[in-house]
Amino acid sequence: MEVAMNEEPSDHSRLALTPDQMREFGYRVVDVLVEHFVGLEREPVGTKGDSVRLVSLFDHDPPEMGRDPGEVLSQLEHDVFPNNLHVDHPRFFAFVPGPNNFVSTMADALAAGFNVFNGTWLGGSGAAAIELGIVRWLSRVCGFPESAGGLFVSGGSMANLTALVAARHALLQDRIDRATVYFSDQTHSSVQRALHVIGFLREQMRKLPSDKNFRLPVHDLRDAIRTDRAKGLRPFCIVANAGTTNTGAVDPLIDLADLAQSEKMWLHVDGAFGAAALLSERGRVLLRGVERADSISLDPHKWLFQSFECGCVLVRDVALLKSAFQIKPDYLRDVHRNPAEFNPGDHGVQLSRSFRALKVWLSLQTFGLSAFRNAITRGFELAEIADRELRARKGWEILSPAQMATVCFRFGESDDLQTQLVDIMMRDGYALLTSTELRGVASLRLCTINPRTTEQDIVGTIGRLDKFARELDCQD
Numbered sequence: 001m002e003v004a005m006n007e008e009p010s011d012h013s014r015l016a017l018t019p020d021q022m023r024e025f026g027y028r029v030v031d032v033l034v035e036h037f038v039g040l041e042r043e044p045v046g047t048k049g050d051s052v053r054l055v056s057l058f059d060h061d062p063p064e065m066g067r068d069p070g071e072v073l074s075q076l077e078h079d080v081f082p083n084n085l086h087v088d089h090p091r092f093f094a095f096v097p098g099p100n101n102f103v104s105t106m107a108d109a110l111a112a113g114f115n116v117f118n119g120t121w122l123g124g125s126g127a128a129a130i131e132l133g134i135v136r137w138l139s140r141v142c143g144f145p146e147s148a149g150g151l152f153v154s155g156g157s158m159a160n161l162t163a164l165v166a167a168r169h170a171l172l173q174d175r176i177d178r179a180t181v182y183f184s185d186q187t188h189s190s191v192q193r194a195l196h197v198i199g200f201l202r203e204q205m206r207k208l209p210s211d212k213n214f215r216l217p218v219h220d221l222r223d224a225i226r227t228d229r230a231k232g233l234r235p236f237c238i239v240a241n242a243g244t245t246n247t248g249a250v251d252p253l254i255d256l257a258d259l260a261q262s263e264k265m266w267l268h269v270d271g272a273f274g275a276a277a278l279l280s281e282r283g284r285v286l287l288r289g290v291e292r293a294d295s296i297s298l299d300p301h302k303w304l305f306q307s308f309e310c311g312c313v314l315v316r317d318v319a320l321l322k323s324a325f326q327i328k329p330d331y332l333r334d335v336h337r338n339p340a341e342f343n344p345g346d347h348g349v350q351l352s353r354s355f356r357a358l359k360v361w362l363s364l365q366t367f368g369l370s371a372f373r374n375a376i377t378r379g380f381e382l383a384e385i386a387d388r389e390l391r392a393r394k395g396w397e398i399l400s401p402a403q404m405a406t407v408c409f410r411f412g413e414s415d416d417l418q419t420q421l422v423d424i425m426m427r428d429g430y431a432l433l434t435s436t437e438l439r440g441v442a443s444l445r446l447c448t449i450n451p452r453t454t455e456q457d458i459v460g461t462i463g464r465l466d467k468f469a470r471e472l473d474c475q476d
């Protein structure tokens with residue numbers, strides 16, 4: 001069909017749907033999500049799809065003419081959503097689960113729908129105000145002073161990177177020659193990667209063996225710093241853990257803060273997983289000393305129940321973050337006219353950035369702080385229930401007792417058996433856990449931060465593990 005010159009382009013050419021089509025499609029999306037949230041516990045914990053089959057389904061050029069959005073949604077429901085692990089499933093105990101909440105999900109839809117530009121005050125003042133409010137609140141939760149601030153980032157990896165850039169800028173004026181950084185062998189790999197990205201060589205990183213409780217040994221650290229200074233090196237940063245990924249271990253934060261202070265070094269605390277526990281009484285006790293850090297990573301997409309991607313970096317003196325990152329190009333002259341305005345893009349790597357703080361704000365407003373405190377405390381208790389269940393059964397060894405909603409254990413002597421158990425549980429579909437390595441041996445691990453997990457879920461999971469472990473043991 002020929003289009004006359006004065007004819008308006010069709011809705012499709014304007015990439016638009018009619019109001020009725022938008023409603024129909026939008027309501028269907030909401031229905032799919034509600035079904036997911038309410039029906040999840042009755043579903044398998046997820047599937048790792050066959051790579052040849054799945055890739056072949058989507059390795060095609062897009063159609064020249066559009067398809068019915070409802071039909072496309074059905075395809076997603078059939079081929080995509082079931083072929084993922086449901087990290088929000090109440091019996092997903094692997095890695096660090098992502099037990100997001102429905103309000104957070106809707107906040108993402110709003111942020112995307114309004115396509116809020118959260119890079120500058122000029123572009124998104126309402127969004128920047130909410131971000132500032134949440135960041136200041138989180139700073140208070142961490143015990144930071146008024147001078148503190150920070151910003152939302154994609155997750156812990158980016159939070160660690162952002163903090164380390166601030167440290168490099170503040171203490172080394174960005175010159176990293178002979179500078180050295182210290183952390184334990186339990187530290188998340190994102191720290192090493194961040195250091196690599198910002199220019200540090202392997203020989204400038206000191207990965208110290210952890211102690212019997214998987215904590216950074218202060219004595220060894222002090223010796224390492226002394227040895228390096230004697231060699232003319234420049235020790236400048238200690239990275240401590242507020243909840244390691246492996247075992248939930250918390251490094252001795254008070255001693256590390258003392259050491260960092262006396263050595264005039266930066267103390268970064270990676271609390272990507274654990275720092276949210278500060279909202280609970282138990283977390284506050286375990287994380288004493290965190291308030292003395294120079295910077296902290298805290299991921300709301302982990303133990304603060306938000307959908308991905310939602311990390312946060314906090315810096316004791318936010319001016320240091322700004323001076324590390326701010327650049328004022330000509331085309332942003334209108335953005336920088338009023339220095340009192342908060343421009344998130346001046347405090348990190350991203351300029352165009354989504355409105356991540358909205359989901360944290362909206363879900364806190366909806367459920368209230370006490371619900372979050374209870375949900376976090378529940379995580380601690382569920383790991384302790386798992387710990388007790390395991391100890392009550394023969395053949396199971398606890399490699400790291402329940403702490404920070406994490407427990408590590410194994411059955412029998414064979415590393416292979418632990419791996420087989422992970423595979424069997426995945427095929428079985430009732431619950432999922434993953435393995436790690438602790439002091440050279442394979443260990444199973446449960447991370448129990450989902451507040452929708454029941455005691456029965458834990459007991460059922462351990463019961464299944466026990467049954468499968470004994471069956472495997474008999475085959476050997």
Ligand SMILES: Cc1ncc(COP(=O)(O)O)c(C=O)c1O
Pocket residue numbers: 096154155156157158188190243244245270271272273274299311
């Ligand atoms: C302690 C710790 N730090 C950093 C990270 C990296 O976070 P992200 O995957 O959000 O980048 C994780 C992820 O599990 C973590 O547990």
